[in-house]
Amino acid sequence: EDVSACLITKTDTNPFFVKMKEGATAKAQELGVALKTYAGKVDGDHESQVAAIEACVADGAKGILITASDTKAIVDSVKAAREAGVLVIALDTPLDPIDAADATFATDNFKAGELIGQWAKTTMGDAAANAKIALLDLAISQPSVDVLRDQGFLKGFGVELGDPNKWGDESDPRIVGHEVTSGNEEGGLKAMEALLAKDGDINMVYTINEPAAAGAYEALKAAGKDSGVLIVSVDGGCPGVKDVKEGVIGATSQQYPLLMASKGIEAIAAFAKDGSKPAPTEGKDFFDTGVTLITDKPASGVDSIDSAKGLELCWG
Amino acid sequence: MSNDAKTVSEAYESGLTGASERVAEFHEKDSPLKRLQHWLHTTPSAVPMIVLLLALLFFGFATSNFFKAGTLSTILQQIAIVGILGCAQTLVVLTAGIDLSVGAIAVFSSVLMGQFTFRYGIPAPLSIILGLGLGTLMGAMNGFLIARIKLPPFIVTLGTWQILLAANFIYSANETIRSSDIEAQAPALRFWGNDIVFFADAAVKNSGVKVLYAVFLMIVLVAVMAYVLRHTAWGRHVYATGDDPQAAALAGVPTGRVLIQVYALAGLFCAIAGWVMIGRFGSVSPTASTGQLGNIQSITAVVIGGISLFGGRGSIIGMFFGALIVGVFEMGLRLIGTDPQWTFFLIGVLIILAVAVDQWIRKASA
Amino acid sequence: MSNDAKTVSEAYESGLTGASERVAEFHEKDSPLKRLQHWLHTTPSAVPMIVLLLALLFFGFATSNFFKAGTLSTILQQIAIVGILGCAQTLVVLTAGIDLSVGAIAVFSSVLMGQFTFRYGIPAPLSIILGLGLGTLMGAMNGFLIARIKLPPFIVTLGTWQILLAANFIYSANETIRSSDIEAQAPALRFWGNDIVFFADAAVKNSGVKVLYAVFLMIVLVAVMAYVLRHTAWGRHVYATGDDPQAAALAGVPTGRVLIQVYALAGLFCAIAGWVMIGRFGSVSPTASTGQLGNIQSITAVVIGGISLFGGRGSIIGMFFGALIVGVFEMGLRLIGTDPQWTFFLIGVLIILAVAVDQWIRKASA
């Protein structure tokens, strides 16, 4: 009998989710699962995800893979779907509470931020004490990835956090400012230009993802600061890793969307066969698909791989 | 010398005696087609209804899961919020305005209701009343700027959209209030998320068709507004204000007051939509995409429903069908399993097609 | 019996002999204030200019980094794309239309130029010409639907916005073309990202003020369009079409053709903006925010610039100042150091304030 599954991502324009979809589609084909994909219209689009879950249930899907835009708010719809006998697996972002989903295959975004923070701190050495930090975040609505990565970075860098559930409330004078980028080159460029106008001595740039980092780099280059400024990012997409290789980005935390997606599809196929549910990683309440720091200038005390290895593992 | 004048006009007006009072009645060809066209012409909301029927038929054939009671009730519950926002938008568009802030008012009102209850411990029903009142006030502010300061609606609501959305994020500190907390402590907030189950089979769990209270609310609101717009003086004034504001003012319509009332009422509808959102989504989330997209969605419903953006023409029933058409398309395409980008693409095509069909029918019958 | 008629009218028209030809010249008070008001009234683009000056003064005092040449040139380069899209939007709004698809056309055109070069290996200059041509075609399609099928511009461009954006994602497979690849293989794509350095000190690296070619392009385009709109027959036809399309058609303006030309030209401007985007951002990215926000940004510039959304009134120079006002505010607020959420909030307030000031000055001088 045919098994059908749904993949619901935050948007389907971000390369990260595009790759996740590709991974899921490939795996689904391999296992003979009929896969339908849905996405929010903009970042943080919660309603479209609710509508998508409803459509999947109406359509009689066996399982749903979801990267939730609003991890708390989606819980109700997930509950309704599970009550209707659908297996729900959270990908990339855990739900809140995490046991609202049957299983979670995710990256630890806070850890991803922490890694680049630690790397940056070590790399700068003593200069870190008077660094000038620019933070290029995602959106003013501060979705959870945005907060986790940003706060993780600051923690790793040794900046005292305010409320760890939001960015922008830190009082450390090293922070020049937060700007939002929508996670693309255009946003990264404009945000960097604005922060440079505010303080031309910025030497440390955190970016939400690699496209934003590429945009920031263009702005720095135009200001004649293409060397001497450290850019760190998160994602590990192939263009991003290439940027690490070319020295545009100092370090990035790589995540593995393809792995998440294929694991998810496998879990649904297994569930359809014998009703078994996947188990979490030992010692954690979710299945950690892992995050790895990629840099060509390893720092002592921070595990990392180089960009050549990163290119083999990158996802798009 | 008025005799002089008398002679002058009598020079020709004497011809008037015995003037015919005959009415110019013309022989009319009453072919069935002509009559259909005439009916369509005089019943503008019938046009979106026909588009809707065609869409239903198409998806019914294209996908097997479509004509299930569950699917249809899901469509209704998915458009409940857009439908209520559409009531607000219809009012505004009838006055030749546009309200880009509807979604922001809805989300902000829902956040206010939630935070009042959970942050300050105000009893939920009172929070709801406060939320509705504040939503009305936000709308009234739009109305004031438009009617008294005489700023263009587009720009005023573009501004308040940004202002309210930012205020919403700042005030809520981006915090979502969880569904389980609401259920436990403030069930009134979730009132519209309750449902009535039809055709339930007592033996089988979760059988039957659930229809949310929110769906009934939307239908009632549309019906009430249809009555108000058609059968009360105020409704006529709304149309007159949109049709030609200067003429309406000269003819004795207090256009300024009507505008403020319209925007305030729109604000109230948005706040109601905000309350419904809590019931529908379970939780209170300041990042709900209605804040970003509610305006475009409601405008789409209004325009597919045949309401003129230049004001004064169209009916709220049309808006309801417009919202349904979009809902049916989105669900139908999802069930067919089109890729989301293709869904956007096709919704774009649909918007243009629906209006083109509408235009074509109107032209044929003109 | 026409003699009869003659007598009738002569009964009073004899009074005409010797009628005065005196012109109703009225004593006018020519106080400097009155003259200023009159000048403001007849020069609508002066109003946003004044708002701009006030904003500059305010931020100059509020933050020390503001009046640096570097900051000012950054503002100019940040508004270059909005300014070019604003030229497109101005044309459309002058015809009482609205173009929601400007951003989508720009992004899609830039993606087309990039992919033609990198996917198919077409030489960059040819890709650019193709991209410009396709952008024009997309605009012309809008124009065709609006002028010939007679659909409302709002709904047509709402549809094509979604269609083109979706097509953009589908066609590009969400792939970004990286800045270093473009620099190496197709520098023509990045042409507008080159700069001229003023006041450079040869001894110091990176000194002086860089002004992007894109900024000059924007200024030239605004100037050319200002000339075309003011001093050519076609420009007058654009105004007449927006003012009262029926009257214009009866008076001999080929309104349909004018509309199609306007939308096609707007498409060309958007494609140019797309080309400029490549130079400015370095890379070709289908997810550029301009696709989502370009329409709202350009409409904001147009409206703050005092161009009426009802068509036929306003000047493109006003749009330029409108874009500058928004740019100055965004940069100024950032320098003052407000949180992005507050910046968003204050931009909303600004939009309303700028238009309110405009309205107030106009009323005072009327």
Added chain:
Amino acid sequence: MDQKGFSMTTEPILKARGLVKRYGKVTALDECDFDLMPGEILAVIGDNGAGKSSLIKAISGAILPDDGKIWLEGRDVIFRNPIEAREAGIETVYQTLAMSPALSIADNMFMGRELRKPGFIGKYFRKLDRPAMEKFAREKLNELGLMTIQNINQAVETLSGGQRQGVAVARAAAFGSKVVILDEPTAALGVKESRRVLELIRDVRKRGIPIILISHNMPHVFEIADRIHIHRLGRRLCVIRPQDYTMSDAVAFMTGAKLPEGVTEAA
């Protein structure tokens, strides 16, 4: 000097002094005076652009004069909008007719003073009494002989120019209680319809309501008016009685070909 030739026995029902209205460089009203006596038909004549419409707009609240005062029945009044003037009993047909094109004839006639259904439904549901409104509208239009209007629910935009004007005149005549103002009511009307309007004006006067009539049609003016206000270059040049002067004199005064006795052009 304006009242030259006849003495003021009663107080004017509507009086204005020193009205000024400027439009940019143009002065539409230049210290203009105005008097309307109870129960009279006052015609206002003048060249195009003399400021006649501006005068009645100022009187009826459609524009706010820059200067000057207005008295209604001896009381000092300021009308900030046409609704206030209408509530005070001044009903106006503007030259630009003031109708909502997409609405029906009946809707337009009752705009701003709609009838509600009697009883519960009208009181609590505020339901309009359409049949009553349509009946009334039909009667008033029949009085004007606008029989070619076939359907009282027709949108006003589908009427011919003359039909529209007829509807506007019927509305004013039906509802005016203190003063009825007509700005060129017969300009677009045919011979038959014009005659009906003149009869209607007489009917209204018979009800004791004074009328201000702006018209370029001298025979009509001289036939129907009790007094004629001659407007020139933004102000009242003089007021004459039709019995005392010929049409030819009036035309000469208003075009500046002759000056009335005792008036100098530079007044």
Added chain:
Amino acid sequence: MDQKGFSMTTEPILKARGLVKRYGKVTALDECDFDLMPGEILAVIGDNGAGKSSLIKAISGAILPDDGKIWLEGRDVIFRNPIEAREAGIETVYQTLAMSPALSIADNMFMGRELRKPGFIGKYFRKLDRPAMEKFAREKLNELGLMTIQNINQAVETLSGGQRQGVAVARAAAFGSKVVILDEPTAALGVKESRRVLELIRDVRKRGIPIILISHNMPHVFEIADRIHIHRLGRRLCVIRPQDYTMSDAVAFMTGAKLPEGVTEAA
């Protein structure tokens, strides 16, 4: 039967047969015929709503008739829009004037046939020759005696009703080459300005151009027209010469009080 009373010596310059135009239930033109002879002034009279404006709109391309044929100088023509009619030499003043309110008088007069600067600038930069356009506009308006228009760059929306009409008439008279059509050109005009328009009509005829004049002003019609087309209930009832009938007869025909000889109402 329409040509009763005079024989056709020449071919009509403009001829229409069997024109039909329906608006929903209303039939504005009901198999209407029409003839305009070279060099004549043809008046069209009829009740409000008789279909006069619809007739000339059909002739000038502003509406597309549902049925019927039109010949210009013997050639079968179809005008799909006013521009085509204008290019064929038919210039029309519509009852609703067709002006762009926000544009200046000069812009409006030259709308659709703007003058370009001579030489390089005009040819390659397509620059308008504003001084020439303004001079021409001023001359034409002076001919009409619309001297109270102070500024040729004033927006049309700031003009009084009569001034606007004057501008429209001046435009048609200045540019018409084969036929000039005027739909109630003097409706809003004062005595002096009306007289000027009548003189202008005579001037145009002197240039050999025939004129169609729709008017409700019988004295004017009988004074100036060579022939009078009487329109009733959407069709041509008859055509008369002013010498043969009294004004009173014409009014009786058009209102249906009397029937012309040889015509039955049900025609």
